[in-house]
Amino acid sequence: MSAAEIKQSALARFAQDGYEGASLKHIADDCGIKKPSIYAHFSSKEDLFLQVLADVFERQKQRIEDYFEEHASLPLEAQLKGFVVDWQQIYERDAERKFFLRMVFFPPSALYDDVMNLVYPFLDEQEQKLSRLLAAGCPVQGRIIRHPRQAAIAYLTLLDGIAVEMLYGGEARTTRRLEAAWPVYWSGVSRER
Amino acid sequence: MSAAEIKQSALARFAQDGYEGASLKHIADDCGIKKPSIYAHFSSKEDLFLQVLADVFERQKQRIEDYFEEHASLPLEAQLKGFVVDWQQIYERDAERKFFLRMVFFPPSALYDDVMNLVYPFLDEQEQKLSRLLAAGCPVQGRIIRHPRQAAIAYLTLLDGIAVEMLYGGEARTTRRLEAAWPVYWSGVSRER
DNA sequence: ATATGACTAACGACCGTTAGTTAGGAGGAT
DNA sequence: ATCCTCCTAACTAACGGTCGTTAGTCATAT
Numbered sequence: 001m002s003a004a005e006i007k008q009s010a011l012a013r014f015a016q017d018g019y020e021g022a023s024l025k026h027i028a029d030d031c032g033i034k035k036p037s038i039y040a041h042f043s044s045k046e047d048l049f050l051q052v053l054a055d056v057f058e059r060q061k062q063r064i065e066d067y068f069e070e071h072a073s074l075p076l077e078a079q080l081k082g083f084v085v086d087w088q089q090i091y092e093r094d095a096e097r098k099f100f101l102r103m104v105f106f107p108p109s110a111l112y113d114d115v116m117n118l119v120y121p122f123l124d125e126q127e128q129k130l131s132r133l134l135a136a137g138c139p140v141q142g143r144i145i146r147h148p149r150q151a152a153i154a155y156l157t158l159l160d161g162i163a164v165e166m167l168y169g170g171e172a173r174t175t176r177r178l179e180a181a182w183p184v185y186w187s188g189v190s191r192e193r
Numbered sequence: 194m195s196a197a198e199i200k201q202s203a204l205a206r207f208a209q210d211g212y213e214g215a216s217l218k219h220i221a222d223d224c225g226i227k228k229p230s231i232y233a234h235f236s237s238k239e240d241l242f243l244q245v246l247a248d249v250f251e252r253q254k255q256r257i258e259d260y261f262e263e264h265a266s267l268p269l270e271a272q273l274k275g276f277v278v279d280w281q282q283i284y285e286r287d288a289e290r291k292f293f294l295r296m297v298f299f300p301p302s303a304l305y306d307d308v309m310n311l312v313y314p315f316l317d318e319q320e321q322k323l324s325r326l327l328a329a330g331c332p333v334q335g336r337i338i339r340h341p342r343q344a345a346i347a348y349l350t351l352l353d354g355i356a357v358e359m360l361y362g363g364e365a366r367t368t369r370r371l372e373a374a375w376p377v378y379w380s381g382v383s384r385e386r
Numbered sequence: 387a388t389a390t391g392a393c394t395a396a397c398g399a400c401c402g403t404t405a406g407t408t409a410g411g412a413g414g415a416t
Numbered sequence: 417a418t419c420c421t422c423c424t425a426a427c428t429a430a431c432g433g434t435c436g437t438t439a440g441t442c443a444t445a446t
Contacts, residue, residue, distance in 0.1 A: 017302050021213035024436065033392075036437080040391050045436065102299055105360050109210050119361070146377065153373035160357040161350030167298050168312065180346035184339065188381030217402065226426070229403080233425050238402065393442075401434070408427070416419080 003041040005031050007052050015099035019049060019108035050114060056100055057118050063090075064126070068133065076134070076143070077190070080155060081182055084162055088174055091166050101163055127152055143190045151189045158185050196234040198224050200245050208292035212242060212301035243307060249293055250311050256283075257319070261326065269327070269336070270383070273348060274375055277355055281367055284359050294356055320345055336383045344382045351378050 009030040013022035024045055028035040042048040067086055071079050091097040107115035127149075134155075135148035144151055158181055165174045202223040206215035217238055221228045235241040260279055264272050284290040300308035320342075327348075328341035337344055351374055358367045 018211055018213060018299065020211060021302065023434080025434080034394085036394085036439095037392055039437075105357065106211065106295055106299060109214065116361075150373040151377070153370055154377040157351060157354030157358070157370055157374040159354070161352070161354035164298065164353040164357060165350070168309075177346055177350055180343045181350040184343070184347040184381035185377060186381070188377035188379075216400080218400080227428085229405095229428085230426055232403075387446100389446080390444085391442105392444095393440100395438105395440085397436105397438075399435080399437105402432100404431075405429085406427100407429100409425095411424085412422085414419105414421085416417105 006033075006038060006041055007048070007055065010048055011052050011056070011099055012095045014049065014052065015095040015102060018102065018106070019111070046111065049108075049111070052099070053103060053115065053118065056096055056103075057122060059096065060100055061122065061125075064129075068129075077186055079133075081186075084159060084178055084182070087159075088162070088166060088171070088178065097163075098167070101167060123156075127156060130155060145191055146189045154185065154189065158182075199226075199231060199234055200241070200248065203241055204245050204249070204292050205288045207242065207245065208288040208295060211295065211299070212304070239304065242301075242304065245292070246296060246308065246311065249289055249296075250315060252289065253293055254315065254318075257322075261322075270379055272326075274379075277352060277371055277375070280352075281355070281359060281364070281371065291360070294360060316349075320349060323348060338384055339382045347378065347382065351375075 006027065010022070010027045013027050013030065016022070017026075024038055025035050027048075028038055038048065042051065064083075067083055068079065071082060074082065087097070103115055104119050107119075130152035131148045134144060134151045146154070161181065162174060162178055165177045169177070199220065203215070203220045206220050206223065209215070210219075217231055218228050220241075221231055231241065235244065257276075260276055261272065264275060267275065280290070296308055297312050300312075323345035324341045327337055327344045339347070354374065355367060355371055358370045362370070
């Protein structure tokens, strides 16, 4: 049994039941060991949680970076919409996103500061990156008719709206929402109709 | 001490700490009684929670209804944007919204079905009402260039995106998000630029 | 020989809950 | 008016269970 396997089980439990709702016994059961064995790898529940949290944020950052690097040659609209689709597809089979969203929206109140010290820089960086992307992809006579920052904020709003539906709506409802909201967003920020 | 006061304290605690994270002791302390006294009014923690939940959904429904009735004479855009603003302003001083959003997004896993039996009908009704509003407000040669249902879904997506920012972003960030995203939405669904 | 990572046993604290008690107020009968 | 009764809503004490955590032990592999 490795620390990585424990973190994986913990991730799933934290995502499903929250920090307070997830017990070390459940986590231990999930990966086939006894509760005190966790303490051979982590000094406390809090320690386990914070390590999972840091890992998730790191991977999340990496994944976003990878996506936009891989699809840099696509037209801007395809890049942006594809990112949401990609996000959705991974989410379906990935407790990581649920954990991520849960901790961003409702961090355990005992660890509020620890969580938010990761969340705020992450969101700011994401907004800046998007602003640059929107500004760079559409120079002087480009298609975007909004200020890049405004288009970025609106995009993040859309992203969150989709994310919310992911949390409880299932795949069909999420797709429906994306297909309805994307054209509205795109025609709202671009010259196209 | 009345049952209503206990429910109010419970609401605040459930909103802040979640179902599992909120203990009866905390709730009792908040309203100045001892823990077992809660059982004079509620048969269990679950009972208390479910009563709070039902109340919140009832009031939420009522509030939405009242808003659109009061502002029925306004132009459609003002009605729709005003609703978001109204929502935001009430939220600032109201644990009720936080509770509502928390339970919609991350219901306690032990009571998942009870919560979702309230959530799904609520959301469906809201979508239908919005569709009717958008369809009725903009007949044949109206301003909306989208199918009413599509405009409604996109509106709900916007609403959720704003709600997310309310949860952790504070008032300033929420306003910034609304001011950025609203024009994008409106020009995306209407003839106006 | 030493270190790792499992284990069992048990700790104190807190959880939701129940039992049993008590103060206070309402209503009715004398 | 006063007594008696009943009900309500609070209380203290304590229950069994689970929580996170620690101590101590033991097999395995380096």
